[in-house]
Amino acid sequence: MLDIGDEAPDFTAPLANGDIESFTLSEHLSEAPIVLAFFPAAFTPTCTSEMCSFRDHMAEFEAIDATVYGVSVDLPYTLNEFRAQNDLGFGLISDERRELIDAYDVVSSFSPLDLRAAQRAVFVVDGDGIVTYRWVGDNPKQEPDYETVREAVAEAA
Numbered sequence: 001m002l003d004i005g006d007e008a009p010d011f012t013a014p015l016a017n018g019d020i021e022s023f024t025l026s027e028h029l030s031e032a033p034i035v036l037a038f039f040p041a042a043f044t045p046t047c048t049s050e051m052c053s054f055r056d057h058m059a060e061f062e063a064i065d066a067t068v069y070g071v072s073v074d075l076p077y078t079l080n081e082f083r084a085q086n087d088l089g090f091g092l093i094s095d096e097r098r099e100l101i102d103a104y105d106v107v108s109s110f111s112p113l114d115l116r117a118a119q120r121a122v123f124v125v126d127g128d129g130i131v132t133y134r135w136v137g138d139n140p141k142q143e144p145d146y147e148t149v150r151e152a153v154a155e156a157a
Contacts, residue, residue, distance in 0.1 A: 015069075029127050033125065037144075061153060070091075120143070
């Protein structure tokens with residue numbers, strides 16, 4: 001399991017930011033600290049609440065020069081619509097191939113169809129690509145403690 005002090009797995013994936021661009025983590029380390037907020041699925045109640053909570057706390061993250069990205073297995077087109085409908089001012093990374101949830105070891109399977117999605121989790125990555133904070137939810141409806149995440153980001157800055 002990926003833990004604090006480990007090198008964050010590098011990846012390239014589609015970024016929904018109003019357009020659809022390619023995003024490679026190692027090419028964005030200058031934006032550190034980087035918050036990677038994994039969530040199971042766009043347009044679901046808890047995921048919408050979580051991403052809107054990050055939206056509502058963006059001024060705090062921006063004040064310490066942190067960058068927030070949401071990550072889910074939704075298609076980038078779906079993520080762009082989710083961004084627009086919820087006025088999210090940060091990018092959403094599409095893990096449609098489910099490579100990131102495997103690399104970050106945050107896979108949640110929903111029975112009986114065994115659909116693989118992201119477990120709700122937050123990682124903070126510093127400018128050297130090292131994980132400085134890790135939180136993984138115990139159940140799909142649990143949200144992170146946003147004050148603790150902000151404190152972890154401030155320490156990484």
